[in-house]
Amino acid sequence: MPNIAVLTSGGDSPGMNAAVVSVARTAASLDMPLIGIKRGYNGLINTEGKWEDNFVNLDLNTVLDIADLPGTYLRTARCDEFRQHEYRVIAANKLREMDVAGLVVIGGNGSFAGAQYLCELGIPCIGIPGTIDNDLPYTEMTLGYDTAVNTCVDAVRAIRATSRSHDRPHVVEVMGRDCGDIALSTAAATGAEILIVPEVKWSVDEVADKLNRQLQKGNPRATVVIAEGAWNSMEPFDVYSFLKPYGKQVFEGEPMTSNRLASVLKRKCGMAEVRSTVVGYTQRGTTPTARDSMFAFEAGYIAVNLLRKGIGNQVIGMKNGKLFHMPINEALAVKPEFDLRTFNIINAL
Ligand code: ATP
16 A cells, blocks of 8 residues: 655644544554654655654554644644745655655644645645634634633633632633634633634723723623734734833833733723733643544544545535535635624623
């Protein structure tokens, strides 16, 4: 049987290793040797060094203990050269030289764009959506999203406990790039009172008004959940001019941050304290939930079976709880639809 290969690309996401194990088990059961490519597309265009620097034979022993490890055993990286045609030709030729009949790409939309170019160069590729951001609207689920949300939910619950003890509001920033889904699910799951996302324009004054309304209603410990991409949907606010008179260390032209938003809200709402926490990379480096691992295992199985039949140029997704596949370009063209209804319910007061 021909070789197949697998790589992880873009940001790491919990469940990537489970997907690699599934690909390895399925390939082994079909007697298809599997090559792991290290550091995303970099491993394919790096022509210097030893074979082991860029590749690994993924037999069952090699992947024995990695199924529930967070991060990615294969490593991941951005590879800017891959945006240029000449480097994609180098990659395709490398795969042909290694007798690779198909490639599984585990990553986000950028990685899928790269996979589509490889398909055009004659290498069948199957994409498995691996990103915590949930920013691939063709699918209900991306690998790592469920884990990231649960990590944020745990963090916000812990924060709300201390907020309750001190009667003190808290700003919590979560990841998601330009997608507010992690923030939305986290706020819904924890009962956070104020939600700020990239999909909806907002202003500092509006958030201060909301927090003031919470205070008037007898809630001095509201949680503001903000998605990292929401700094781009904020109406301009001169944080320097506002905070400088209070002796805060902020320089002209510096951007708003969670910490600064907490400082501004403290003053605008007349609170003794408003604190902030950025949940950060724990969202990416946490052990995958069973839901993410299930998705990874099913997706890996489908990916290898498609390649075995000589089918490429597809991505795997979930619709109505069931896995399906569709052409890469069609998947990448699906427009995002943010759940405004739930957003408005959370922000109702
Ligand atoms: P995440 O959602 O975690 O950021 P991603 O796959 O979207 O994952 P990107 O950094 O956008 O992450 O892309 C990962 C890699 O895919 C890039 O470093 C590059 O190698 C390749 N890539 C991205 N966009 C393109 C493109 N338009 N053409 C070719 N290759 C691309």
